[in-house]
Amino acid sequence: MRLRIAVAAALVLTVTACAPSTSAPxxxxxxxxxxxxxxxxxxxxxxxxxxxxxxxxxxxxxxxxxxxxxxxxxxxxxxxxxxxxxxxxxxxxxxxxxxxxxxxxxxxxxxxxxxxxxxxxxxxxxxxxxxxxxxxxxxxxxxxxxxxxxxxxGVRALYYRTDVFQELGLKVPTTLAELTTTARAVRAKKPDMFGIAVGGKYTFGALPFVWANGGDITSIDSAPSRAGLTAYTGLIAEDNCPPQNCADLTGGKTVELFASGKAAMGIIGNFNRAAVDAGAAKGKYAVVPLPGVTAGSVAPAFxxxxxxxxxxxxxxxxxxxxxxxxxxxxxxxxxxxxxxxxxxxxxxxxxxxxxxxxxxxxxxxxxxxGTRFVPLDPGWGKIDASAVLPTMIEKVATGKASVDQATTEAAKQIDEALTQ
The missing domain is CATH 3.40.190.10 (Periplasmic binding protein-like II)
Known part of the structure; x- marks a missing residue:
């Protein structure tokens, strides 16, 4: 049976090594x-x-x-x-x-x-x-x-270009489904701009979609997790953020795309404010919580x-x-x-x-x-260092694996790391 680890709120900072879990606490x-x-x-x-x-x-x-x-x-x-x-x-x-x-x-x-x-x-x-x-x-x-x-x-929320929304007559999305529709509308009318900057290597941009759908890292191959990943990876497409441009994007690169004026939306942190204000988007954006699945809800952030x-x-x-x-x-x-x-x-x-x-x-x-966190287990360091989650997302984004195939493979790696 899969190990279920309770996760809760809380850098993103990388664990550099794992100590034996048998040590005195x-x-x-x-x-x-x-x-x-x-x-x-x-x-x-x-x-x-x-x-x-x-x-x-x-x-x-x-x-x-x-x-x-x-x-x-x-x-x-x-x-x-x-x-x-x-x-x-x-x-x-x-x-x-x-x-x-x-x-x-x-x-x-x-x-x-x-x-x-x-x-x-x-x-x-x-x-x-x-x-x-x-x-x-x-x-x-x-x-x-x-x-x-x-x-x-530090948490992330939805930055959006107020001038672009006004020009195109768009409303701020109130659900993740509306977010997708809005992103595609921007791309259709402004083909030189991404609707929302998303990346295959942007783990903490993808996880809110998983959590909002009721999924979790420790059950990444469950139906709710797969629904969230399907929604996120569906944005890495020609009608929003093409795979050739976005499949290997990191969180930092998505910030750069929004700041430089090449994306109408981005899932960006409060700690990225200075970077955004240093770019072409300065004075032309606003921020709202990333919406959840239902109107009025907020997608849980890392x-x-x-x-x-x-x-x-x-x-x-x-x-x-x-x-x-x-x-x-x-x-x-x-x-x-x-x-x-x-x-x-x-x-x-x-x-x-x-x-x-x-x-x-x-x-x-x-x-x-309500925020979420990574598994509070020493094995998380191995998962993070092995890039299990970004590899999973990138495989789906590039068509190398289906959501079911990629999540099955990732779930096995996660289970092995957390049960050692």
Whole structure:
């Protein structure tokens, strides 16, 4: 019988290795450890670190003022080599930091390695902890244990060209079926433009179609999953986005097509705003939640993002808990949005951001409608690294396999990875 893994909301960041699932899961954060001294923190580096660093430094100043004789030593680690750094810290307690930032898709690997502390009691005792939506907490939970506090989230919604829609007399689609009809109408009247940019290698553009139809990654060969994939791959066609142009498109390339004015619609993230505004589409687009199967519904989006956690080997767990909850607070989530554009995870913070920046509202509405996540299993790393899902989509898009054939093959690979 196929293994069914519960999935829930939550980068998209790639798991670089898989640890044995038999490892001890976690330690529990207690009130132990020195209350003074140097707190060690690992945060991800950024191409433009200065805005993030300024917010973090503000939090450090507030923290050290409230914790005499304490310093905070922040190291900004490279995302590409984070797997090796974390593995080393798991194996050498003396080198382990106290507080860490990690990608939410990194969670299964790190949890299976037993490297993260149980934050259940910390969040339940945190005044703002109840403001974390259930989907967000679920994405940071492994086998019933909360191992992180979601720090920010990123989701995708439907960008569309307002000028093109007005010129052609088109209405914003309210269902996925209407989306298909609208895309084809654009292509028919503007043959030099794709109706909607979709790609064979754009996994997180395709999955909302699967989820909206009632399918899932862990049942990719089921009838609902196949219905969703049929709808998505049907858009990779001459009457919308021809296979010769779109079969191997990634998410990044679909953003480029929309930004450059070559597509009337695109399933694009809040985190792609700057890229779109740097292109020909600037000032000529709007955003709505990607519609679902029925009018008024929203297709579930993949919720990527990063968590803050505490290492099991933390030398100062109590101080770590205080710093983590400060940095993850509504105050600093709001500051991180202003500095970096990171969508807050605390509902009150995201509501405030949406109120002051209308662009954010469709993404917040998408989150509030319910998001989905990849299987919380160490085997996901193998599935991702082997490109099981994009290969499946691309085979259908290029006519190398039918939906039934491609999903049967992918389901076998997924099952093998998740049952090891």
């Amino acid at each position: 976690t330690g529990t954060v207690t009130d132990g450890g020195p209350k003074t001294g140097a707190l060690k923190v690992w945060l991800f580096d950024e191409p433009n670190r200065a805005p993030k660093e300024a917010v973090v430094q503000e939090a450090i100043t507030e923290f050290t003022a409230a914790h005499p004789d304490t310093t905070v030593d922040v190291q900004y680690i490279a995302v590409d080599t984070r797997g090796e750094r974390f593995k080393g810290a798991f194996n050498d307690p003396a080198s382990a930091p106290d507080v860490v930032e990690f990608g939410n898709t990194d969670l299964p690997e790190y949890a299976a390695a037993g490297g993260l502390a149980d934050l259940g009691s910390i969040v339940s005792g945190w005044s703002e902890g109840a403001d974390l939506p259930a989907d967000a907490k679920a994405s940071a939970t492994y086998q019933g244990t909360l191992l992180g506090v979601p720090w920010f989230v 919720a990527g993002g990063n968590n803050l956690g505490i290492m099991k080997n933390a030398q100062r767990p109590a101080l770590a808990a205080d710093f983590l909850t400060l940095l993850a607070s509504k105050k600093y989530q709001g500051k991180m949005y202003d500095a970096m554009g990171n969508l807050p995870t605390l509902k009150s913070a995201s509501d405030e951001v949406a109120a002051k920046d209308p662009f954010v509202k469709p993404f917040v509405d998408t989150i509030n409608a």
